[in-house]
Each structure stands twice: as structure tokens, then as C-alpha cells.
Amino acid sequence: DVKVTQSSRYLVKRTGEKVFLECVQDMDHENMFWYRQDPGLGLRLIYFSYDVKMKEKGDIPEGYSVSREKKERFSLILESASTNQTSMYLCASSLGTGGRTEAFFGQGTRLTVV
């Protein structure tokens, strides 16, 4: 079974802190994604990566950056956390882009910025 592991289930950070959210997948997937999920807004794509050191902006990249130095690991960075970044963050991975491509998600990180 594919396993996508996010480093923390819950995080509480202060406004202005630099925050790192880590995600690791164990199935040699090329593609990795970061989403945030908010009530009434659903899941929105922040960034994705289709290869090591490659990244593409999603729908809401402002205030975030990402790093992918190894294939199995994709990090989301909040350069200076703000209260409007309080949210559930979900990491996902997938192999390829064809019709059989299935996305697998981690357990989520609930981030609270105070």
C-alpha cells in the first residue's frame, strides 16, 4: 500500500514564524502536491512538483514556498506565518498523469497560527 506520511498531525505556531510542513511518500511517485482545506472553500492546490527540484504554482501559492530535494520528500514552507494560514494542510502523491493515475493523501496537518 502507498503510504504518505505528514510529519505532524497538529501544529501551533506564532505569527511571523517560519514554518515547515514535511511530507514523505514511500512508493517512488513522481508527483507530489500540497493542498489546504478550509470550511466552505474545499481543497485548494498550493503547489505541486512533478520531479525532484521541479515545482509549479497551484491556485493559491501566495505566502508559501516548497522544496523538493529528494523524490520521496516534499516540504511546504510558510515564510512568515499569518493567522489567515490557519488551516488543514494535506499532502498527496501520484504516479504519472494518465487515466490510471490515482492520488494518495496523507493524514493531514492541522496548523493553527496565533
Next chain:
Amino acid sequence: KQEVTQIPAALSVPEGENLVLNCSFTDSAIYNLQWFRQDPGKGLTSLLLIQSSQREQTSGRLNASLDKSSGRSTLYIAASQPGDSATYLCAVRNDYKLSFGAGTTVTVRA
């Protein structure tokens, strides 16, 4: 831009009743459609994937249909159980990206 809509937003049924969840999307040029389950405070669990060339997919009590030309998918859950209570999300794939609906929150009453 792909828009995905799920109706209804919430559903409450007595145990044993069949569930019908709807998903519609605006751009029919999709690679596939995936149904997920999400329990409160948790991540997404993949339930079924339907490729764009398929009409339906089944797994146990779950059956999902896809009508790509009309931009619709339906998830059927037979003989619902209290353990089926969760939020169900559909997502459509265009290239790398998944676009999600807002979900249907299901409550199955014992």
C-alpha cells in the same frame, strides 16, 4: 478552469437505506475521476477511481458511474451503515491537477 459541484451538501439517512451522491464537472476533458472519503479531522482515503474511458467501477457496496460527456458522476453506497458516516469528495483529473468538489457530508442513523 474546472469547476466541480457536489449535491447535496449534506445527507442524513436511516441505516440500511441506499445512498446516492452526485458530482458534476464543467470540463469533460478529464483523465479520470476519483471518489474519496474523509473522516473528521483526518486525511482523504481513496474509494474508487474511474478512468475517462470507463462507465462504472465497483468495490464491495460501492458503485460509481461516470458520464463524461454530460459531466456527471454518481456514487452509490448500498445498504448504508453507521460506519459510512463521513464526508465524501469527488475529484477530477486534468493533467497533473485534481479539482475537488466541496463534498457531501453523510450521516447514517442507527
